Amino acid sequence: MYLTHLECPKCGRTYDPHRIQNLCQCGSPLLARYDLDKIAASVHKEDLVGRSKSLWRYREFLPVQKEDNIVTLGEGFTPLLPARNLGKTLGLSQLYIKDEGLNPTGTFKARGAAVGVSRAKELGVKTVAMPTAGNAGGAWSAYTARAGLESIVVMPVDAPDLAKKETFLNGARTYLVRGLISDAGKIVARGVQRYGWFDASTLKEPYRIEGKKTMGLEIAEQFGWDVPDVILYPAGGGVGLIGIWKALEELSAIGWISPKKPRMVAVQAEGCSPLVKAFREKRKESEFFQGAQTLAGGIRVPKALGDFLVLEAIYQSHGAAIAVSDSEILEALQLVAKTEGIFICPEGAATVAAVRKMKAAGLLDEGERILLLNTGTGLKYPETVQLDLPVLEVDDDILL
């Protein structure tokens, strides 16, 4: 295949990709690098046409060397949906939603898990350990089960019930901790030291991001290799945004798309907005956000390991970082269901609330092609809907 080495985006050190690797010596995440010239010379857009409806259609851009090592549940190639009704409401004529809720385990986390677990299996890993806020645990436990690997997952005791249930059901050794995801991370780190497990924490291994990258490859292909003007992404750890940006850079390097890239917008919750603060202050890195709180659990990340990569993509693309309130998120979630029939997750709803704010602030033109990433299905967040339904007796009629 085309994988050549792992590279540190901070200090430039390189590493052998055919051995198990975690962070760079300098503490930065590592990025997978490919022989892009060779890809350009030997692969063509048209080659994709008859390929599988999954992220594995982009195998040349992925790190897995042997097809036999691919662990798949049908992840990726999620629908790109024009949102005409919603767009009309917001005064935007070219609004799109990419619905990541149609992935296995119901979220985009399946992409990172599919590629991460496949590559871990290929490199001989036997036991995978990770802290999670919930959804990544659900996804990684699914793929390790299918791969026949052992997994250990630690999550906060207040993680969503459904994520606990799927992780447990998939046979992961699942632990709850009376604390935050950062506490879960420390417990995992101690276990990694003691037992030699493979540490699959966000960005502590280099291949999860390659899975997330496929969102960017799909966006390009689904827009007919003419990428949209603006992409809004709900950023917690920010791996998805980093991945999309990496995809666009690789595609532009091999000439499949023009060098003009979308403005990348990171959306956060007001109750946890370290990237927004850093962006406002024009910093290259974020600071730990004290007292983080939002109903959108997937973006409740007080300080992301890859924050500098997210900010770099924003600055390079002339994008932005926007914060929205929890009540704006809930209102947006309801609006999308009523206008488009999509039950999106709170993180996805944050992008809808943000696009509305950007339009009001004059940051978007009416005819720009704008893409919102809905990172998961709302079915995993039943608490976002408060029921209030009329109850009939069997002999009652419906009266209008």
Add this chain to the structure above:
Amino acid sequence: MYLTHLECPKCGRTYDPHRIQNLCQCGSPLLARYDLDKIAASVHKEDLVGRSKSLWRYREFLPVQKEDNIVTLGEGFTPLLPARNLGKTLGLSQLYIKDEGLNPTGTFKARGAAVGVSRAKELGVKTVAMPTAGNAGGAWSAYTARAGLESIVVMPVDAPDLAKKETFLNGARTYLVRGLISDAGKIVARGVQRYGWFDASTLKEPYRIEGKKTMGLEIAEQFGWDVPDVILYPAGGGVGLIGIWKALEELSAIGWISPKKPRMVAVQAEGCSPLVKAFREKRKESEFFQGAQTLAGGIRVPKALGDFLVLEAIYQSHGAAIAVSDSEILEALQLVAKTEGIFICPEGAATVAAVRKMKAAGLLDEGERILLLNTGTGLKYPETVQLDLPVLEVDDDILL
């Protein structure tokens, strides 16, 4: 397009498909018929290759006349997954799961809703009404919202919370009834009489089945037009099984597959098994099953309007009807998660329990290609998982 007429499979009467139709005068559901010779002459398997990864890739086999009327959320073309680990456990080397949980709204109901709502919109329907056990309400309310149609949904007060929530969230007028789905159906029928709503109850309109039919088209395409030996399907109303069978008959008629079809197996719960009883007694129709009870709500249908069509497909294909207990369903659900990492729904799990029984009874050969339909994601059934997880303090270590 290729739709020619609607036909009653009981009395043979035909109807104009370009007007709104419900049941035949004789009370039977109507089936859509196409000019298969014309399809055979003008469409080729190879034409499908570059088409959209959704059920609309089979547009010539569908009733919607104008592309503009298509209401889509990216439904269909769900993954066909080899289940090698599960197969090994069960002593079957060629076991497959088609995972319908990756549809919009998380179940195969999206197929019927997409085609049903698209066609209703095309025929000028303004308000759609239906009773539901839950998932069909979730699906139809999503598509009517996207189509801009009004919808009225009535479901039992004990329907699953998530289905209530998505139906309500999608803006359907949602009513609960202190009774069964049959009581909900009567309330809808009275409203249809009074207000002239379009009655979209199961099989009371002819196009939902055309949506479900696409499962059969996909099975054929995904198996390389060499259909499997056995298909197990969890049958409540049985529309999916009828649809799959209809697809295989149409494909065989135009020569895309050989006349040899899979043995069709309807799987039911012991607590609600009218089709199994009818099959054992070699009857052509089922009787109302008294006191129906099972945790698999989707197959809790005491008497299906299309029972005679399900039984016909079973007899013609030398298939079977099998009942499994709720405890076998739960055990199978856990087994699939642990071995394959798929959180399937109880109805899907019923097919796993059934395949195990069939193997034990000598009804399956080790090397036969066997397909299980998982009709939805387990995320909609959180009550199937009982949590029992260790809780750590932040300073605790994981001890093996």
